[in-house]
Amino acid sequence: MYLDVKNLNLFYDRAMVLDELSFHVNKGETVSIVGPNGAGKTSALRAIAGLVKWEQDILKGTVMGKITLTGSVLFKGEELLKLPAYKIAERKLILCPERGRPFRERTVLENLQAGAYMVKSKKVMQELLNAAYEIFPILKTRKNQVAGTLSGGERCMLAMARALQSQPELLLLDEPTVGLAPLVKEDLFACVKKIHAMGVTILLTEQDVSFAFELSERNYVLSRGKVVAEGTASQLISDDLVRKTYLGL
Amino acid sequence: MIEMIIINGAVMGGVISILATGFSLVFGVAKILNLAYTAFYMVASFLLYIMIIMYKLPLSLSFVTSIIITAILAMASYKICLDRIKEHESAVLIITVALTILFQEILILFFSAINRTIPPLVGGSSEILGVAILNQQIFCVVVSIGIIAIIWLFLSKTKMGNAIMAVAEDREVANLMGINVSRMCMITVGISGVLAGLAAVVVAPLQMIQPYMWMYPLVSVLCAVILGGLGNIKGGIVGAYILGFTEACVVFLFPKFSFLRGAVSLSIMLIILLIRPEGLFGIIFEEERL
Ligand SMILES: Nc1ncnc2c1ncn2[C@@H]1O[C@H](COP(=O)(O)OP(=O)(O)OP(=O)(O)O)[C@@H](O)[C@H]1O
Ligand SMILES: [Mg+2]
Numbered sequence: 001m002y003l004d005v006k007n008l009n010l011f012y013d014r015a016m017v018l019d020e021l022s023f024h025v026n027k028g029e030t031v032s033i034v035g036p037n038g039a040g041k042t043s044a045l046r047a048i049a050g051l052v053k054w055e056q057d058i059l060k061g062t063v064m065g066k067i068t069l070t071g072s073v074l075f076k077g078e079e080l081l082k083l084p085a086y087k088i089a090e091r092k093l094i095l096c097p098e099r100g101r102p103f104r105e106r107t108v109l110e111n112l113q114a115g116a117y118m119v120k121s122k123k124v125m126q127e128l129l130n131a132a133y134e135i136f137p138i139l140k141t142r143k144n145q146v147a148g149t150l151s152g153g154e155r156c157m158l159a160m161a162r163a164l165q166s167q168p169e170l171l172l173l174d175e176p177t178v179g180l181a182p183l184v185k186e187d188l189f190a191c192v193k194k195i196h197a198m199g200v201t202i203l204l205t206e207q208d209v210s211f212a213f214e215l216s217e218r219n220y221v222l223s224r225g226k227v228v229a230e231g232t233a234s235q236l237i238s239d240d241l242v243r244k245t246y247l248g249l
Numbered sequence: 250m251i252e253m254i255i256i257n258g259a260v261m262g263g264v265i266s267i268l269a270t271g272f273s274l275v276f277g278v279a280k281i282l283n284l285a286y287t288a289f290y291m292v293a294s295f296l297l298y299i300m301i302i303m304y305k306l307p308l309s310l311s312f313v314t315s316i317i318i319t320a321i322l323a324m325a326s327y328k329i330c331l332d333r334i335k336e337h338e339s340a341v342l343i344i345t346v347a348l349t350i351l352f353q354e355i356l357i358l359f360f361s362a363i364n365r366t367i368p369p370l371v372g373g374s375s376e377i378l379g380v381a382i383l384n385q386q387i388f389c390v391v392v393s394i395g396i397i398a399i400i401w402l403f404l405s406k407t408k409m410g411n412a413i414m415a416v417a418e419d420r421e422v423a424n425l426m427g428i429n430v431s432r433m434c435m436i437t438v439g440i441s442g443v444l445a446g447l448a449a450v451v452v453a454p455l456q457m458i459q460p461y462m463w464m465y466p467l468v469s470v471l472c473a474v475i476l477g478g479l480g481n482i483k484g485g486i487v488g489a490y491i492l493g494f495t496e497a498c499v500v501f502l503f504p505k506f507s508f509l510r511g512a513v514s515l516s517i518m519l520i521i522l523l524i525r526p527e528g529l530f531g532i533i534f535e536e537e538r539l
Contacts, residue, residue: 049425050424051421051424051425054421054424055421058336058420059336061333061336062336062337084424084429085424085425086424086426086427086428086429086430089424089425089426089427090427094425095425097422097425101419101422103414103415103418103419103422104418105418106414106415106418110411110414113408113411114411114412114414114415114423114426114428115426117408117411117412117415117426117427117428118426118427162426163425166425166426166427
């Protein structure tokens with residue numbers, strides 16, 4: 001199995017955020033995790049990408065530092081939970097964080113260059129840059145603009161383009177559509193499709209259920225840190241209980 | 250008169266801008282408000298004194314050695330004392346003050362609190378537009394501008410510079426790009442040590458070397474970086490030159506009141522902060538701009 005998450009538990013102090021969370025992603029798939037606010041979607045992705053461990057390490061010894069993370073995350077057979085976040089990125093598992101989080105005081109180009117930190121060859125860097133500009137043409141016209149002054153949609157695209165500069169094999173997208181207008185969402189939809197067509201495996205979280213279902217082959221429904229249902233879009237929608245309780249459709 | 254103000258302002262501004270750059274880098278990247286920073290500059294000056302005056306080593310060897318030792322000292326104190334407590338801001342302040350006093354007391358123990366000097370590294374003086382200026386002063390002005398230019402090129406044109414700036418802005422997200430954040434912090438601290446050593450090389454011959462020499466530059470550096478916008482490197486450099494020229498004006502226009510130069514620069518800092526609380530170059534983004 002490509003990415004295999006097993007019995008992941010996460011506590012902030014005594015508050016349970018992930019509860020025996022298990023799911024998997026096969027190579028080449030697009031899989032989405034949907035669920036209400038506070039279900040633990042972001043936390044799950046952060047745990048996989050090593051940011052929970054990072055948080056644990058830097059907060060060690062402070063009052064905020066009581067974070068417990070147990071279970072296992074296997075990526076291509078390798079256990080990730082003990083690895084520092086930057087080493088996970090070196091394995092080509094790249095997280096595009098919630099709200100994109102571009103470096104706001106840096107220009108678009110500098111953001112993309114930071115994304116290409118692990119790429120050694122200048123030529124490959126240029127190719128990656130061109131590929132990103134092809135998917136997100138707006139970024140090319142804005143390349144010398146400071147990222148903090150981009151619009152919300154442009155920032156989402158910048159974050160995705162930056163993640164692509166790291167040559168991801170498995171790309172984790174955390175709510176790429178949050179706060180976007182329907183038209184922009186459609187653009188973004190097409191972009192995610194393009195990225196998938198480049199051979200990147202995608203795991204995304206969404207609150208916009210229809211966006212997620214249209215995009216992905218399989219879906220997990222998360223509630224209170226647990227998987228409460230899984231399946232294809234049609235399976236989930238045909239299940240009355242799931243549809244009414246969790247999807248609000 | 251005006252020439253003296255310009256040359257002295259440029260010397261002061263140059264030295265402070267080197268120190269302010271090192272200070273801002275460490276603050277911006279490693280998130281440490283290192284009050285011991287000018288103590289490294291003091292140690293570097295003493296190292297120069299020891300090597301040049303006491304052991305009569307050749308100049309270039311003394312320069313290189315003192316810069317390297319200062320950088321190692323900066324990295325060692327970061328690793329040993331600061332790295333593990335850096336989330337506790339008040340502990341960091343206390344430890345860095347303690348470090349400063351430690352260095353001061355050790356130097357007093359070995360050298361006692363008397364003023365020492367080292368001879369100019371470039372001797373003689375030149376006439377520019379009819380004014381005699383020490384070659385050491387010209388050297389100081391040119392080299393400090395050169396150092397700033399090199400640092401700026403490094404930060405804006407190289408991959409590692411870009412990664413360092415990325416860490417400065419968002420340590421957590423930098424991880425996601427495969428950037429080893431603690432290594433970048435260490436490198437930055439090393440660079441700041443090199444800068445402190447360079448500042449000493451540039452200005453030590455123009456100054457008294459004694460175990461309290463960390464104090465005055467510390468005030469100036471804090472002033473410059475707050476003036477420019479804390480953590481903003483460009484702001485710190487501009488702030489340093491504003492300060493340098495202001496102080497030179499005070500000293501040469503009102504020689505009787507030259508002891509007030511620190512007070513004047515602090516007042517300027519206060520006024521600018523009242524008008525622009527984020528400093529001259531500080532940027533405030535709206536928290537969530539969507
Ligand atoms: N650092 C933290 N400290 C304490 N509690 C946290 C922390 N981070 C997340 N939580 C809690 O964990 C729960 C899950 O949060 P998470 O951000 O994973 O939800 P989410 O599914 O991504 O929600 P949304 O759709 O709103 O983004 C929330 O109840 C949140 O309050
Ligand atoms: Mg979330």
